[in-house]
Amino acid sequence: MNNAVTPSFNATRSAARTEPLLERFFFRNRPVVIVLMLLATLFFAFQASKIKPDASFEKMIPTFHPYIANYLDHKDDLQGVGNAIRISVEATEGDIFTAEFQDTLRQVHDEVFYIPGVNRSALKSIWASAVRWREVTEEGLAGGPVIADSYDGSPRELERLRANVLKSGQVGALVANNFKSAVIYAPLMALNPETGEPIDYQVFSDQLEQLIRDKYQTETIKIHITGFAKVVGDLIDGASQVAIFFAVALGITLVLLYAYSRCLRSSVVPLVCSVIAVIWQLGLLKTLGFGLDPYSMLVPFLVFAIGVSHGVQIINAIAHESATGAGKELAARRAFRTLYIPGIIALVSDGVGFATLMVIKIEVIQDLAVAASMGVAVIILTNLILLPVLMSYTGVSGASVRKQQYAEEHGKHPVWRFLSGFTQRPQALVLIVIALGLSALGLHQSQGLKIGDLDAGAPELRPDSRYNLDNAFISANYSTSTDIFVVMVQTPKDKCSAYHTLDVVDQLQWRLQQLPGVQSARSLVNHTKQTMAGFNEGNIKWMGLNRNQALLDQASIRSTPGSFNADCSLMPVFVYLNDHKAATLESVVAEVEAFAAEFNSDSITFKLAAGNAGIEAATNIVIEKAQYEMLIWVYAVVGLLCLATFRSVRIVLCILLPLALTSLLCQALMAKLGIGVKVATLPVIALGVGIGVDYGIYIYSKLQTYLNEGMSLKAAYFNTLKTTGKAVAFTGLTLGIGVGTWVLSPIKFQADMGILLTFMFVWNMIGALVFLPALASILIKKPASNPAPVSSSAPQPADHQESSQFEEQRHAV
Known part of the structure; x- marks a missing residue:
């Protein structure tokens, strides 16, 4: 018996020495890994539950720019010209010169005066004592407050008020040109004087709704409110819509994952790990003192999408290994061993690429860069480590294994055979010509890309949103917009x-x-x-x-x-x-x-x-300069990381050129749809590069493995498509469908991001599957020919030996 066991242990120890250090560390301590990550998830979930929307007027502007520096230098001398709100009180019947209307206007003025955060000394309306009238009389100049101290609502005083308004010069400013509405102009302070904290725009917006609109709007009185604080408040209120669409995207992803894998646990576990990554990200932001501003609210879904992308690769690899006869733990180990290096490289490229947004010196974009980089960092733990460890216990279902085995042994794979044909020179040259044509078209169309807002009002909201209707009313009825x-x-x-x-x-x-x-x-x-x-x-x-x-x-x-x-x-x-x-x-x-x-x-x-x-x-001037500077940094950093990994400029070009085409076409799409480059949209191209580079790195890493075995480029790419390529195609389409539902969002900003991200998810996938092999056929030197059947999927003898040794070790232990 000893003679039987000893050789097994010796063989196992020999095989163990060939295992990567990280694999041995994590898989020999699986219970500890799971418990530690569970505790971390509970802690970060508690922290995430306390995170609040964080928006600041000064975080949205480039404070270093000379224009803004001039404004900040003279801010105390320019009260009321920065962050302010306008409240227009409209009489739907008659005009403003009635006792009932003036009583309502006075009450609204007083309500606004006592809202925390309003600069009371600069508050203006015809009820403010600082708003005065002047006239020339026989005795000289005369004047006084528009609302006289003797005002009592009588017809005589109302006629006097009408005369004072006409003499005040406020028609078109604080009083509408048609005398049917009047404005209360309320500049805001940076800090809430009651708490000493920055103004909470969600709370402030809710106060405007509850204390002003809900309280005073009737059939004869309408309230219109505009200003930065109201835009941000409406965007934050729309966060519930963001959460709903996030849940819809998660449900779609779950359904498609199950249809893809035919295994419920293989569908749920990667989704759970991706959601854990989002929880960790939000918890880390709160722990480090960051909030989540309205323009960063889509970053959690981006983290979820990247997590799903890597999770599908791991699940696909585990299913492939299980189909060769490996047990649960061995299949998970092999998947980890195969993917942890390209996975870490891809995620580091993502994180560093997102971090390059820090070159844009607008604090809200820098916060977005921090949030995205943190999210990518935690995916390394949740999806590259926790996911295979959990799958080593659950494994994939028998139905999924049988489906994978049937596909390996009997599948014809017509799509993969067609795509692998692009590795041949004639087809590759046709594709490259098509890519050049698309580049020329994109370059021409992107000339129409504009900087800044292209619509009146708040382009982040729908044209028929309440805010934009309020803004249109004020613009149409007042001379001072x-x-x-x-x-x-x-x-x-x-x-x-x-x-x-x-x-x-x-x-x-x-x-x-x-x-x-x-x-x-x-x-x-x-x-x-x-x-x-x-x-x-x-x-x-x-x-x-x-x-x-x-x-x-x-x-x-x-x-x-x-x-x-x-x-x-x-x-x-x-x-x-x-x-x-x-x-x-x-x-x-x-x-x-x-x-x-x-x-x-x-x-x-x-x-x-x-x-x-x-x-x-x-802000537009800074954005115009920063958009190209940002792209240069993103591509330079990602390119250097790929170069350090693959040690070949040609391989780097194979990975980056499809991404560059997607970026160019995305700019063309923005120009076509009338989406300007601004604070809200500038980061999307950098984020798209970060997502797309994952596809290229995974595909080329697998392709390189088969090439090193001596396969021809066509055979190597065919086998790559059957494994990694299949996962890339599924991920791109699944995420594109999930994000595509955002076009139905009542928040135009989210709808625009849905269109752009859907385009980038799908085009990055097409670039990695179609244009990358075409470029490889032109740029990459062919390895020495060592014919191998294209359809071969049988495990190598070493795999059988390793599996046998592993199972012997389990039985012996």
């Missing part, structure tokens, strides 16, 4: 009202008002002209700039608050735009920069830019 571009005019102290300063600013305003897309431009110049006319009995001939400096100074002092700062060294010029489309912003920026280059001097300096449109313009 919600899109404000502010030029800062800096002078020496006490010189903002100098004749030369006002004259030059007047010229700037005239030039800007000639631009398409500009509604109007207002500054201290307008107030000074009106006051000068008032000094002369309201004669319109005197509505100009007088060269008498004493008169100009006297007129300037009477201007409204916010026309200049405390020491008269800064004057804002407010440019009201029809929208914040990229073309509109580009024309305004170009005009102001040209004007500044002509007139900047020691006595006057024009600085860009403040206001929501000015900040958007700066």
Whole structure:
């Protein structure tokens, strides 16, 4: 008996020495691995349950850009031109000059005043004491608050209110042009003064809905709300829709996995491991002090998709090994041994590729890079280690093994035979010509790709969303739109009202008002002209700039608050735009920069830019520069990692060129669909490269294995397609179908991402299965011919010996 057992143990020990160190470590300590990962999952699940949406106005903007730096330097002198909301109270019957409407408007003004986070000192409406009227009388200039202290709602006071509104200059600003609605303009602070924490936009948006819209909207009163805080609040509210579509995608993936594997446990286990990766990612973000902003909410699904991609490869490998007769544990070991190196390389490439988004100095994109990189890092543990360890206990079902064995022994594989034909020179050259044609088409179409928003309102939401309908109402009924571009005019102290300063600013305003897309431009110049006319009995001939400096100074002092700062060294010029489309912003920026280059001097300096449109313009400039810089970094880093792995520039080209084609076609698709490159969409191309490189690395690693055995390129690729290629095709189609359901989302941002990600999932799969072998046939040197039957799938003798040794060890133990 000893003579029988000893050789078995010696053979097993010899085989064990050939096992990779990581394989021995994890599979000899399987219970410990499972318990540790279970504890980690419980901890991260608890942490993830506490994660909150995290959105900040300043995180959405490039604070390093000179325009934004100028705004931040003068932020205290420009109250109300940054992050603000507008609440329009509309009378559906009659006009605003009724006691009932004014009572409602007053109550809404008071409600907004007490909402935490509102800058109360800068709050404006016709009920604010700082909003005043002026007129010329026989006794001189007269004025006072629009709502007089004696207001009591009587018809006499309402007529007086009408007169005051007309004399205030607020028609088109705080009062609609048709007198059927009035606006409450509420600038926001960065921090909630009650908590000292950044404003929670979800809570703030809910307060606007509950305290304002739900409370005061009736059949005769309608409430319209716009502003950055409301957009973010609506996006966060839509997070429930994101979760629903995530669940739908998970269900579709489960069904398709079962149809693919014919094994319930082989379908559930990889999904569970992928969900665990998402839990770990969210838990890590919370543990490290990060939140999840509205534009990063799709990253968890991206992590899930990458996890499924790697999980399918492992399940496919285990099924293949089981079909050769290996037991549960041995099949899992072999799958791990075969895939852990290409899997780690692919995931490291993903993580480093995502990390290159850090070069874009916009904090919300950098947070997205951190979230995506963390998610990829945990997949190494959950899907490359935990998954095969769990499968070593569950194994695959007998039905799945029989299906795999039948496919191996009797399958004709017409699709794989057809695709393997692309490794032959004639077919490969045809494909390369097609790829060049698609590249030319994509390059031509992508010339129409625009930077920034291409639609009015909030493009992240549907055109018929409540927010965009509210925005359209305000744009249609007011002369001063919600899109404000502010030029800062800096002078020496006490010189903002100098004749030369006002004259030059007047010229700037005239030039800007000639631009398409500009509604109007207002500054201290307008107030000074009106006051000068008032000094002369309201004669319109005197509505100009007088060269008498004493008169100009006297007129300037009477201007409204916010026309200049405390020491008269800064004057804002407010440019009201029809929208914040990229073309509109580009024309305004170009005009102001040209004007500044002509007139900047020691006595006057024009600085860009403040206001929501000015900040958007700066963001567009950064995005335009960063999109190509980001792509260069992504492809350079991924290329270097592939080069370090395969030690061949030709192989790197085989893997990266199909990805480059997908990126180019994705840009063309964005141009065709009218999706601009902006903070929300810029990362998608980098994320698509990260997902696609997995396919190429897995396929070429398997292909290289068969080539090293001496197979011809066609035979090697045929065998690659039967295993790894089949998993890649399934993964690409499954994830594409799951993400494709997002087009039904009420959030346009999610629908757009669904279209782009579906396109990239499918095209990356096509590139890896079709264009990669065609490139390989041209670029890769052919190995020495060692004919092997293409359909051969029988295990090598070494496999039988290893299986026998492994089973003997199990029985002996």
